[in-house]
Amino acid sequence: MQIDAYQLHRHAWNRKLLNTYWFLVMIQLPFELLYSFTAKRDASLTSGHLIVSVLTMILILLMLETTNKFYKNHLDYQIISGGAILSFTIIFFNYEINLVILYLLLPIFVSIFYLQFSKIIYSIGLSLVSFSILFLVKLRLLADYTFIDLLTILPVLTIISIITFGIIKRGVEILNNLQITTELKQELLIKNIIMDKLSKTDALTDLYNHITFHEYLDELIVQNALGHFCIHIAVLDIDNFKKVNDTYGHRAGDAVLKNVSSTLKSHVGLNDFVARYGGEEFAIIFTEKNTDVVFDLLERIRWQISQMKQEELNGQSVTISIGLSEYQPGTSKELLFAGADQSLYTAKKTGKNKTIIHTAPLKEVR
Incomplete structure (x- = not known):
């Protein structure tokens, strides 16, 4: 050139x-x-x-x-x-x-x-x-x-x-x-791009990190106020992950996190946002999809992960539990996330390896 x-x-x-x-x-x-x-x-x-x-x-x-x-x-x-x-x-x-x-x-x-x-x-x-x-x-x-x-x-x-x-x-x-x-300018630009990427992504999974997740969610809520569109949050957690680390070691646990992350990225759309929220917990923001479509997509993700043979676990598989919540105009992101987190808790307490939709109205606590 x-x-x-x-x-x-x-x-x-x-x-x-x-x-x-x-x-x-x-x-x-x-x-x-x-x-x-x-x-x-x-x-x-x-x-x-x-x-x-x-x-x-x-x-x-x-x-x-x-x-x-x-x-x-x-x-x-x-x-x-x-x-x-x-x-x-x-x-x-x-x-x-x-x-x-x-x-x-x-x-x-x-x-x-x-x-x-x-x-x-x-x-x-x-x-x-x-x-x-x-x-x-x-x-x-x-x-x-x-x-x-x-x-x-x-x-x-x-x-x-x-x-x-x-x-x-x-x-x-x-x-x-x-x-x-x-x-030199090109090198500096590349370094800035790399540093910006490192500041926004999780080093292990290459997904967006906790901070970037909230920045993106804040922006979506602002945009939603200007023109309403569907926003869903799904919180996903690997079941019995502590047992995986205790039994097979943290290196095997890291490999499982990477495999799950790869599955999540391969299933979401261009307008969706996947992040590693912390530890073995992940969060996905879905936009412009109704609840039924999002639920079906999450169920496919959950089923595929449950069918994956994890080489680092001697061919054993892992499962995930999922909580899903839909954003209601006028509510805060904290309440939206709390709804998904509460549904995740319900999924964990009722047998794990399932997706629970938060159905109670989202109301601010006064």
Whole structure:
């Protein structure tokens, strides 16, 4: 994914550089016309220069566009080379203008965008080759350039190269620092997510813990006041769990807790909430289900757990008792939980391994 993002970013910059070349050609032509008329060039020479110059530059750009369309991954050096040829063409046909020689810097400036030293060196080499050819075929003969002028360009290009290398080095440092900062932020984000998860879940069963259960229930009751919907609480307790620990050890007891937790998670819906309330006791919040549906679901859970052969208990199974209570608008969560807890107590006292629904009206104790 990172490589793909880099490729897309590079292609986008190549497109921008190509657009810049087109813009350069568009603004260069009016200036050449203006200079031709003010310098009183021969009309036939002016038209000939313009035609050849325009055709050359357009041909270069069309070749670059073709490369960009069919060979995107090989365009970087062609972009730099195209800049060198464009600058060569402009200088060749406008050698009388003293400052036109500055176009030699075009490929060097273009190479900066790639943030790679190899491309800087390549662009500097192209600029030196371009100036040498211009000096031999045009500038020395027609523009009164001397060998000293040829030598003078070397320290200028050297200074520009040093500055360019400095810009690239600084740019790479900034990118590296940005990458390090981004990685640190990602690590911190991951740590915060982990810490948040640890603060909300039980380490053994990976269910939500006691505190998170109450936070979620509080929020549901607030939402219920805004728009009524069904809320049920089921409190589940593993029967004779102390005997399991005493007989088979706490490690076996932990394994049983994990197995029961896994069964609970596999049966509840996306809008339901399962928590380890404490010890061998669990709590489930059901939403948007009526009492009959919730009861049937709890009975399936209870039956499946009773049929599970616990390997840590030498193939023996465990059972659970369940108390269920439905939330009535206007009552408190404490009263709701007390109703489920009272039903659980009844289930325990009347034989265990059963589900009892709290049927008495939920009333606040005054």
